[in-house]
Amino acid sequence: MPTWNSRFKKGLDEQALNFSSSIEIDGRLFNEDITGSIAHVKMLVKQKIVSSAEGSKIVKTLESIRKEISLGKLKYNWRNEDIHSFIEEELTKRIGTTGKKLHTARSRNDQVALDERLYIKNEILSLKKIITGLQKLLLKIAIKHKETIIPGYTHLQRAQPILFAHHLLAYISIFDRDIDRLNDCLKRADKSPLGAAALSGTTLPIDRNYSAKLLGMKGIIENSLDAVSSRDVVIEFISICSVVMMNLSRLSEELALWSSHEFSFAQIDDSFATGSSLMPQKKNPDIAELVRGKTGRVFGALIGILTVMKSLPLAYNRDMQEDKFHLIEAVDTTKECLQVTAGLLSHTKFNKDRFEKELDGSLLLSTELVDYLVRKKIPFREAHNIVGKLVALAISKKKKLNDITLNDYKKISHEFEKDLYKYLTVKSSIINKISKGSTSFKEVENQVKFWTKKLL
């Protein structure tokens, strides 16, 4: 029997109960729920609302319920409306009237809001660890590839040569901002809604700050309506998961491209690739593709929760029960995708010699010639124009830039001298980058040093 039905003449219809039960999802929050209840009851004891003997009995029984659920010994099913009611009912089954005191000055509305915040707090810590793990792995690969040259792309067209380490270090910075966002979200998640009760507070002499302190939270959400009505922290957290997934999806896309025959840059280990049921020769980058695909689930969760919340009047509405579905979907997917990407990366080899020869003297070095002319005081636009003509010449003669004779260079501009050729190697183009954060060996080394200190 539900805890609330004495005013009803009938029990809930089976179909209605099945439809409205959330325990298959919020059962995942049993730990947070019990932690919250223990803090609540300790506060009730301190405030002399329940006796200390009753409080101890409740805490002890809640701890054994926690243990039994986590060992799979205590099971629930869809006939239990939600995890909060299930635990309270179980407590009352075990210790009778004393158990009925736990819910004093509390509602499931502030209870569920607390559970979610505790859950988000834990998941922020765990996500941060997993992201840092991925960053460390990227750094180790970058260190191995401080000399590996690849074409850098814009518009997915070859643009300029860069160091592969530089490319990987970009992802380390990208994921660092995700960690930053999580830290920021933590500040807002770390506030207790407990004691807001159903919506308006309570006439009983509770101490909200005390239960928040017991929970290790940084304070309370002051306004009781806000405390039970708001899910912006859930939304913020899922939006961070979405950004993480968007970043992971880009990396996955690159891994898929790099492992193609056309790129021939990455070799995925057989243990992280799959075959085709029809074409015997195929080796597919399914893991990367699935990460890219599963991004949809997390974006979906974000749109889902935003849609749930968008028209809800204050305070609690049952629609909000759906939030946990989106929250847990986002957490599970993001964590799994981060972990499997680390697995995939550590089972992928990158071909150090794939590009350098091909890029030496190539059109990707055109900008070096523009800078060459700029150093000779030719206005940038004019220099760009001159080199554009050279590019056209190289294309028409099917030549690389370093195969064009000095004579031909001079025909286009008298400023060209023999020394131009020394700017047409990939290595020199890398070395000559002097701006902060560029792809030069020196700057990349600086970045490696920075991240090594921070991560390894």
Ligand code: ARG
């Ligand atoms: N299962 C509910 C949820 O997750 C708990 C809160 C129920 N509150 C209520 N007033 N019916 O939203």
